[in-house]
Amino acid sequence: MTDSAVSPSTNKRKSLLLVLLLIFLLAGSGYIWRWLVVGQYRETTDNAYVGGNVVQITPRSAGTVVAIYADEMDPVQQGQPLVTLEDSNARAALDQAKAELAEAARQAARLVAQSKQQRAVITQREKELALAKDTERRRAALASQKLAPEEEAQHAKISTEIAVADLEVARRELSTTEALIHDPPVAQQPTVLRAAAQLRGAYLEWARTRIPAPVSGFIAKSAVQLGQRVKPGDDLMALVPIDQLWVNANFKEDQLANLRLGQTVTLTADLYSSDIVFHGKVAGIAMGTGSAFALLPAQNASGNWIKIVQRVPVRIALEGSELRQHPLRLGLSMRVEVDTHDRNGAVLASAQPAARKTPVYDEVNSTIDTMIDTIVSANLPKVAAQ
Secondary structure: OHHHHHHHHHHHHHHHHHHHHHHHHHHHHHHHHHHHHOHHHEEEEEEEEEEEOOEEEOOOOOEEEEEEOOOOOOEEOOOOEEEEEOOHHHHHHHHHHHHHHHHHHHHHHHHHHHHHHHHHHHHHHHHHHHHHHHHHHHHHHHHHOOOOOHHHHHHHHHHHHHHHHHHHHHHHHHHHHHHHHOOOOHHHOHHHHHHHHHHHHHHHHHHOOEEEOOOOEEEEEEOOOOOOEEOOOOOOEEEEOOOOEEEEEEEEHHHOOOOOOOOEEEEEEOOOEEEEEEEEEEEEEOOOOOHHHOOOOOOOOOOOOOOOOOEEEEEEEEOHHHHHHOOOOOOOEEEEEEEOOOOOOOOOOOOOOOOOOOOOOHHHHHHHHHHHHHHHHHOOOHHHHO
16 A cells, blocks of 8 residues: 555656656747847847937127026027127127228229229320320421421420320329229228128127027036126036937947947836837947046056956937937936847948038028128119119
8 A cells, every 4th residue: 555655646746847847948948949049139238328419508709698598407499599698899899890891892982983984084085195196297297388387386296295194194093093993893892801801700709699509409507697707618508409319338348249330229218117118220339448448547467467348338329209209318227239130230330421510600601791791782882883
């Protein structure tokens, strides 16, 4: 009875061991299969943080702050005024430059009109000289035949010499005037161009008392106060474009072998846990480790040396639509997983033109060009303007 009682228990244990062994074999096979199909094509790291452009708002001229239009955490649009400086001196200089341009345009117009008048005088003098020569020739012929007094022939000769001298004076006066204007349009006269350049500089100084937002984004830090005296280069506030964020993922050096530009990336942020998945692409791999660019690089030529696995920053470009739906903040922690199935991409980025540009300051140039043309045209006589 003892043998028969023990036998079922032993068989039960054996069956249980077989089941456990089968479970371990299946789990091991599944793990190996997953590694062969998926795992070996994945590189992951949680040493990743959100990075982005931080636009420093700085004045381009000195002045006193009289108005502030945005504070920390406020959204701003491209071109929106952020800070205004006191502009009394700049406005006075601008008004003076406008007056000087107007005077230069009038003076140039007078010179152009004078040159035209002098050309007409030259034409008149040439005709008078031709008439004087003809009179001298006729009087000389009559005097040679004793049909007219000799004095009349002498007077005719003197009149011809006076006409020659008058023509020469007129030509020299025209030459002097043309030396000043070189016969271009009034707007291209040297004096007008110089006055226009002075007006352009005065207008730029006045325009710089208004500091606009070069891009759209959110104010991250503000250090400006009303009544503060600022100078060029002072940091007034920081602006973060919310759609110009990326992730700097620090991969171990032995993880870089299969990383290529353009590979797809999935990311999760501690801010949203794993409920929200971000998508991106590998945009670039740094040319050195973090320690190589540190303020005090490590010196490994000492006697006591311990090898430390280095990490290399890899930039991950994020999709703008996802950033707008689920905004991220600079410095947030991220978990990155790179799909390395496609290993045909480049390791080094190719040269590309700069993609970031702001049109905010272009309006200033177009405005001053219009102002110059208006002032010059308004100070020309109708004949000169035509």
